[in-house]
Amino acid sequence: MNTCTENKWHEVWTRKGTEGGESLEDLMKADGFDTGTGAISVKDWMRTSADIKKKLETEKAFRILEVGCGAGAMLYTFRDSGPEIFGVDYSETLLKKAKSAIPELQGKVCEASALDFDDNMFEAVFSHGVFFYFRDLNYAEQAMDEIRRVLTPNGKIFILDIPDFEKRELCEKYRRDVVYAGEEYPTAEDSPYRHLYYSKEWFHEYGKKHGMKVQTFDQDLESYPMSPYRFNALLTF
Known part of the structure; x- marks a missing residue:
């Protein structure tokens, strides 16, 4: 997915895809x-x-899709769980690692805003730790539209690890003062390593627009x- 053409994340993930082994810990790294x-x-x-x-009731699904699966650390936990597992990522090296670690994974290199699948393919679609890499909210809406397109009628969408706009100042202060010891480049608006924040209302409005129920959950x-500073959003029909 070309989620971050204007920042350095693609460079980071391309490098990481060439490192380490294939255990869960290696994939998480x-x-x-x-x-x-x-x-x-x-x-x-x-x-x-x-x-x-x-949340997605995956035991009832025939096919599940992760948007932004990276090296497959989350899909690794879905091995032998029943449904066929699919994943997409914009990093070819990370996806190659995922497919090596999870032989049954059906993976494709593509944009979140242009999923290379037919309409109505998946009963369940999720995305974990990805939406904050998107360049702006317009791109995020395009990605959500694509997720809806490949979703079966009555399918479910679960977006996880979403930066909460209401907690942005606290989060940026934490990143700047605690993690980066005063260095501002990772958190500045024009930084190549910036994160995109969302209000919970953004997801509720999206759901309302498309006839979906939305539940949000603070992370714990x-x-x-x-x-x-993060929340998750479940969208259902």
């Missing part, structure tokens, strides 16, 4: 969940996986430094 503000314990990772499966992951 390749996906950036091993250090700094991105660090998450395996325990909390598995809790997140269980939450995705519960003890090991994850960004958890107090």
Whole structure:
């Protein structure tokens, strides 16, 4: 996905896709969940996986899709879970690692705003830790439109790890003062490493516009430094 043509993240993920092995911990590291503000314990990772499966009722699905699957750290926890698993990412090297670690994964390199799948293919679609890399809200809406397009009637969408606009100042202060010790370049608006923030209302308005019910949930992951500043959104028909 060309989510960040105006920043450095594509360069970062291309490099990470060439590093490490194929254990869950290796895949989490390749996906950036091993250090700094991105660090998450395996325990909390598995809790997140269980939450995705519960919210999306994946035991009833024939096919599930992760948008922005990276090296496959989350889809790794879906092996042998029943449904066919699909993933897309804009990093060819990360997707290659994912397909090597998860042989049954059907993966494609493509944009979140141009998913290379037919209409109505998936009963469940999720995206974890990806929407804050999008360049702007217009792109995010295009991605949501594509997710809806490939969703079956009565399918479910779960977007996780969304930066909360209401907590932006606190989050940026934490990143600047605690994590980067006063260096402002990672958090500045014109920074190549910036994050995109969303209001919960943005998702509610999107759901209302397209006849979907929306539930938002504050994150509660003890090991994850960004958890107090993030939320998840479930969209259903």
